Amino acid sequence: MAQHPVSPLAPAGLPALPVIAGLRFAAGCTGMRYKGRDDLMVAALDPGTTIAAVTTRNAMCSAPVEWCRAQAKHGRARAIVVNAGNANVFTGRDGMRAVEATARRTAGLLGCKPEEVFISSTGVIGMKLPVEKIVATLPALASSLATDGAERALRAIMTTDTFAKAAVRTARIGRTEVTIMGFCKGSGMIAPDMATMLGYVFTDAKLPAAALRSLLRETADRSFNCMSVDGDTSTSDTVLLAATGKAAHAPVRAASDPALKDFRAKLESLMIELAQLVARDGEGAQKFVTIKLSGAKTDASARKVALAIANSPLVKTAIAAGDANWGRVVMAIGKSGEPADRDRTSVKIGGVTIARRGDLVPGYDETPVAAHMAGRDILIEAEIGVGKGRATVWTCDLTHGYVDINGSYRS
């Protein structure tokens, strides 16, 4: 497998990763696919940790996704185990057997129930997971858990990612400061309508599982579900939100508690940052694209139209070439199948109005738009004239790099 250069859209570096009370990490190498790098991580969570999950809507989902869905119902977690290199998808009954073996071994090592172990796998589809390699590696990880192990853990689960992705926030619940730290992996097979990748968000806040569930669903809809690299929804996408409950704030009973105002805002901002990092590491990406859609019937409709633009190969290849090809944006709006009024549709690129109410603006000068298209950060705005729905979606361009990467990587 070829190593690909770091995306030009990568941030300067990882943020400093804080220690979160009640959370420890370890990583190691099973050797199942990669040589000379970690490919397995464990996050160990203290007793009392609550958890919520959002998972892919792909009907061919992996065995680990099925397992996480089932365990998320009771909302308690003591460990998260993630391997890279094999997705354990379409592996028949052996798939769930491998998940159960991993959960049992981890539970034995950490002194919890198998049902409190959450599992994800990322990598090749349709190959049997060599679970014995995971089981054999787990004891060394269990004995090396460390509160400062997050960076090594997050690097262990990368596949075609060209840079590590993490984000950190502090938030207040009442007068108490809590920390939120999240990391994720993903750069291809990335599409809307699910959690979009593997992502793990941790906090020391003390929150009931039902509140976590509600917060996660709501913020995922405005972050990971508004991002797409290639429109190809993975079979394995999972985002987990775990709260260790070590912070000493006043009790919170539900997601609607006003004390969560700041926490919710910070969580959403962190989730958006993570989602954007995935788009910035889109396979072959050379440009980061923000699409703001307004004037749709509803917010949900606006998101569909914005994603039709984001996923259009013609729009994405034009952006790759730095071509201010707004006609393709119009085409993509129209093909979305959502209500839109051509004769009330307007398009802006880089803040410049190009077309208004179904027609090119008189005296349109492409010069400033061409300059914008030559940059790394592209902004496309459209108003479609049938309502007040709006959405913002993030994506990247479609380049030769995407074709290269996906011809050489067996996902």
Add this chain to the structure above:
Amino acid sequence: MAQHPVSPLAPAGLPALPVIAGLRFAAGCTGMRYKGRDDLMVAALDPGTTIAAVTTRNAMCSAPVEWCRAQAKHGRARAIVVNAGNANVFTGRDGMRAVEATARRTAGLLGCKPEEVFISSTGVIGMKLPVEKIVATLPALASSLATDGAERALRAIMTTDTFAKAAVRTARIGRTEVTIMGFCKGSGMIAPDMATMLGYVFTDAKLPAAALRSLLRETADRSFNCMSVDGDTSTSDTVLLAATGKAAHAPVRAASDPALKDFRAKLESLMIELAQLVARDGEGAQKFVTIKLSGAKTDASARKVALAIANSPLVKTAIAAGDANWGRVVMAIGKSGEPADRDRTSVKIGGVTIARRGDLVPGYDETPVAAHMAGRDILIEAEIGVGKGRATVWTCDLTHGYVDINGSYRS
């Protein structure tokens, strides 16, 4: 604009194009965009010709599409005028004014009503159509109409096409032999749920417009609407079916007439050939891909699943690389949103069963599949285990050529 090499999937050549009684062609150069080549064609149809149309479902459709839809209601045609180089889309009120001016001028020259002139435009979106150049060129075309002008006409409307596309059939209605001839253009912005491109099919059969409409809709659903290059539905797609009525067969009243059995079969076969020619000229295409989907809830659902596979960038880039990446086929089935049972899903490539009922077949040997993937014609079959619905869809791979072409062509 760069000239691209002829697709390696092109047929050996054009079929011999027959003369059809009641039909004449002419072509010429307006100079609106291309230099030194024809960019305007007229098909003149004798009085008594009936016509039917299927057009794009893109909500941002062109002025010519709106015009054709309106005129197709009365079902009579005396001319078809098509220009290449400018799509007359998103051109405000000037768009329909240009269509009307073209229809008026053509009608004046041919002695018919403007409403009997059908018009299509293909090319750049959002630029005003220089209709005065069309109007100025029409008289020369009207005076050079010839029964053997089909080839020059079909070449005049090509844009990014790398080869000319036509198909011919003879069919019997009762004991009378009739001819069907069709041609089309298109190689990008090609997607399902509409007519998919510009296509014109002519016959000397004598058929009421209502019967033509029914035959066209039915055969378009099994041909053009089962083909996709990039999932990007054009704003201009139009297929017209015109019957000059010169053949001396017994009267036919409706599409359900048993006398049309052979005609319907030959028309469908011709439409499928044309649709496949478009996929074979997909921008940058190096491989022609057939996807056969069975076991869906309904035929319509099967088509959606097959198109999800056909439009998946990950599937298409794997095919480009000759990689037998069946896991991505599974992913695409799952992301389609249609009912499918993972544990009853099977996948074949090149006739070899790779996975059966949610699991890799024991002892799977990739050798024959890899050999198949190295070829030009790729066959992917999947059974998804929830019903009896089936569909066949045609597409091409996604290559560096697609990225190149769409970074250099302003569509």
